[in-house]
Amino acid sequence: MAGGDRAVIERALEYVERTPPRELAKKSIVLSVPTGYGKSKSAPVFAEALYERGLSFNLVHVLPLRAIVEDLYTCTYLKSLEDLLGISIHCKKDPPRRTREAVRRLAEAYGDVRSAVAYQMGDYLLSEVGGKKSPLFDALQIVTTFDSYSYTFLRIPLTEIFGYRKHYAIPRARLLTSLTVLDEAHVALSEGEDLSSPLRSFLDTVLWYNAEASVPTLVASATLNAEMKKAISGATGNRAVFFELCAREENSNNRVCVRDEEYEGKALGIKWVTGVIADEAITKKVVEEAETGRETLVVLDSVRRAYEVYEELRSVLGDAVLVHGKLSRKDRRVALDKAPSAKVVVATSVIEAGVDLSKSTLVTDARSPLSVVQRTGRVCRDNEAGEGCRDGEARVYIVKSKRSDGDLLAKLEGCRTIHWRLPYDAGDAKGYSGLLEVSGVAVPDVHSLGVMRGAVSKMFIESDALNMLLKEENYSLIKHAVLTQVLVKPLERVLEEEGIPGIVENSLTVELDYLEGFADRVRRFVVVGASEHEVRPVFVREDTTNLLRPKNYAQAVIEGFNNLKAMKPVFVGFELAEGAYRDGIGLLRL
Template identity: 30%
Template structure:
C-alpha cells in the first residue's frame, strides 16, 4: 500500500506523524481523488518529500514512478524545493540551492529531485518531469505539460514525454485555493478540467489546502465521481460526509486587531509594538516599496514581491531568514516558511487573511499579534486587486466579530466550524461572497481542455490555438519576460542571464509601455540557433567537408514595438504568447526570447516600480 511506503520514508526523514495525511493516502487508493483540508502549519509541505523518496526507492515498481508537487506561485516552488533538499541532505538553512543540489548528489547515486519554474536560480531543472522522482512545479507549467504545449524553454520538446511522465505519477495540487479562484473565470475552469483530465488518465490526485471554499469543494465533487474530503480537526468537530481525523492540536496563539494605519504612521506603529520578527504584507507592489523605503534605514528589512529579478528575489529570500522585518506582497501568503511574532497586513478577502495569519506563531514562536489595516488606502488597494465584493464582505464580517478594544474575537487556530472560529467565518464568507459561482464558471474553456486531453489526434497546434483564443490557460493576462539592463551588462557567463529576468503581466505593461519602448522600438535578448561551418582542416584551416553544425548564441536585437504591441498601444496577447515565432521570423533563424530589455523603472533590490 502507498500509505505503508509513506510511513516508512516519513520515519526515515524524521517527519512528525500526520494521521490525516495517512488517511488521505488510504482513501486515495480507493477512489483516485481526495481533498485534504488541514490548517496552516499542519505540515502538508514536507509530505511530498517522503512520497518522492518512496517513489525513488520502491513505488516505481508499483506504477508510481514520481511525485509531482504542483504549486500556484514560483516563490512557493523555490521555498518548498529548498526545504526538501535541506531535509534530504540534512544541511542547514545557510546553504544555497546549488550547494544543496551538490550535497544531494553526494548522498544519492543520481539526481532525483527537480523543479520547473523560471524563477529559481539552480541546476536541477526538469521542465518535462522526465528525470526526477520528485518534481516541484508551478500550476502554469503543469497545465502546459498536461495539455500538449510544454513550458517556456521546452516549447519544442515532445509533449507526450511530459504527459507520459504525468501518467506515471502521483499529483499533489497544493495550496489549491490559489489555483481555483471561486470568483470564477479561467483559473477555476482550468482547475476543474485538470482534475477531470487526470482522473481519465488514471492519475491519483491529492488536493491539499487550508482554505478551499465549500463552493469549490462542491464543484470538485460534481466534476469527479466519488471524491472524498479528509479533514484534520480537533476533537469532536467536522462536517458530515467528510472523513474526520482528530489529529490537530492548535500551535501558537494569535491576537488579532482591526486598525487604520496610514502608511506614514507605520513606523510609529512598529515602535509601539514589541517584536523579534515582523511581517508586513501589502496588496500592491507600490505600497510595499514605499513602506520598505521608510523602514530600511532603521531596521534590518528585506523586500519581497513579484516584480523582482530572479537574482534579486533569490538574495531577498536568503536575507528574509535573518531579517528583522520582511516587507512583502501576497507572494509570501502561502507555502513560504516565515515564523513571525508580529503581522501587519492590508485588509484582504478572508481566505487570504487566514493564509497570512498562518505566518504568525508558526513554530518556535508561541504567541503573536496580527493587525489588519483598514486604512482607506489599504481598503482601496484590496478592492483594486481582489474586487469590491470580496473586500466589502470581509470588512463587514470582521466588524461583526470586533470588540470595543478593536480586538477580533476569533479563534485563528481552530479548524472546527464552531462559534468564533476562523472555519465558521470562512463558511460565512463563502456564502455571502460567492452565491452564484456556478454561473461564473467558464465551462467552454474547461470542455476545450478536456477534449485536448481525451483525443490523441489533437496536437500541440490545436492546443496553442485554444491558448491564444483565451490568452493563456491560467493567468488572466499574458506574462512578458523583461531583463534588467544593469544586471545584463554585468554578467560574466551566458547562463547568468536568467538572474536578470523578471516576469510582468501585460496589464502592467499597458500602463508602463515607456519602460520598454523607445522611439517605436523594443530591444530583445534571444538565444539564436545558427548554422556554423566547423569541418575545417586544423593545419591549413581549409574547408574539408561541406557540413556544418548548429550553435546557440546569445544576441541582442532592436525590433519594432509592433512585434509585441497592437495598434492601440496595448500588449497583443497572441504576439506575447508567440513572441519566439515573430522574432525568429524577423531575424531569419530559430530563436528563444529570453526577455525584453527595460529602459527605466527597475531599481536593484526594489524591483520594477
C-alpha cells in the same frame, strides 16, 4: 512532526495503504489542514505509499507560484539528497525525517539519483547546486507550476510550444502514471476580478480526467471553504475523499474528520490578539510594536502602497525590508535573506506561500479572507506553543481601507477573538473557517472548459488543432494575462561579467500589460540561446512599438525560437533601459 506524522496526514496515509487498489484508483484525496501543518512536505510520503502498491510510478507536485516551486524543490527535494548528490544547500529547516526518507528511497528506486528529482517552470534556477530542469517530465519526482503542467497535460510539450509538430505522447504518459499533487489548490478556486477563470476550468478538467482515468490525485490547501469543497467533489464526480482537522472524530460518506490533540494543544499555547486599524495608522502601529521589541510583517495588496509604507517605516526605524513580485531574482533573494532578522518586513501577496518567515505581529490588508488566513501562517510560525512569539502572544491587525472586503470586516467586528491556527472553535476563541465562507468561488470559463476537455478526451489529436488552440489563447492557456521576462541590466555587460547566472539573477517575470507603463523604457526584445560552447543573443527586435500586444509578442517569440536552431533558450523577453529598474526597490510605477 510534519510530513507524515500529523494525525490528519496519518489517517489519509492509512486510507491509501488499506483501501483496495481498484477502489483507491478512482478516488482523489483532499487534505484540508491549517498552514504549517505539513501537507506539502507529505507529498513524497504519499508517492512512496502509492509506488509500493503499484498505483503510480512518478510524482508530479504542482504549485501555483514559481517562488513556492523554488523553495519546495530546493529545501525539500534537493535537500533530502544533498549528501548523495555531493552538494550543500542552506535552508532554514531540514525536511522532516519521514519526508527525507521517502524522497531518498524513491530516488534510489529510480536508479540514477542525479536525475531522480527535477523542477519545471519558466525560470532557470539553481544550476550551481545541482538543480535539474525537466521540460519533458522525465524525472521520478518533479516540482512544477500550474502553467508548465497545463501545457503538458493538454498535449502541448513544453519543448514544442512554438514548433509545428507536437510529440505529446511520452511526456503526457508520464503524467498519467504519476501521483499528481495539486498543492495550494484554493488559488485556482478563488474568486478574482474576472467573472470566469480559465485556471478554474483547468483544475476542473484535471480532477475530472484523473478520476475517470484512475490517475492518483492529492489536493491540498489550508483555505478551502464549503463551496470550494463542493466544486472539487463535483469535478471528480463525487469521488473525492476529504481529510480535515476537526474538533471531534467523524467519518461520514466522503468526509473524514480527524482530531489532532497534540497539534491542538500546541496551537492553544498561542494567545491571539486581533484588531482592526485604519490605513493611515499602519506606520504608527508598526512603530509601536517595534518599540516593545516585536518584529512585524506588513502585507498589503498594492505594490505602490507597500512601497509607500516601506519608505515611511525605513525613515523612522531605519531597519525595514521590502518584498514584492516586481523585484529581480537577485534583489528578492537578498531581501528574503535579510527578512528573518529584520524588525519590519513590508510585502505584497508574494509572501503568502513559499516563504518560511515568522514574525510576532502581522498587519494585513483584508481584500480576501483566504489571503488573511494564509498570511497569519507567517505569525509565530517557528513555535506552535508560543515560545517563538514575543511574550507568547501573536497579534494580527486588519487594515480597514477601500481595498478591504466589507463582509470580512463585518465578521471581524462581531468577533475579535479568533484562533488563526484552528479551523474550529476552541474555548472562547472562534476558529478561522467561518471567515473563509465570506469568500466567493471562481466560475469555470465555459469556453476554456470545453476546449480543454476536448483536448484531453480524444485518443489522438492533430498538431494543427493544438496550434490553433495556442493561437486562439495567445499561447497562455490558464491565465488571461500573458507573462514575459524582463532583464533589468544591459545584456552585453551581464553576459561578460556573470554569464547565464547573471541573466537569471538580473531578470524577473511580469505581465505583458504591466510593461505598457514602461513602454518608453523598454530598450529591445531579445532571445538568448546557449550551447556547450557559447551563450549569445540569437534574435533581437529593436523596435518594440507593437510588441506589448499579445499577438505581436507571440509572433516575435516564435521568430526567436526559430532562430535558436539547436541552442537552448536562456532568456526570452525585454531588456530595459538603464534606470527603469531601481535596485532593491524594483520595477514600480510610482
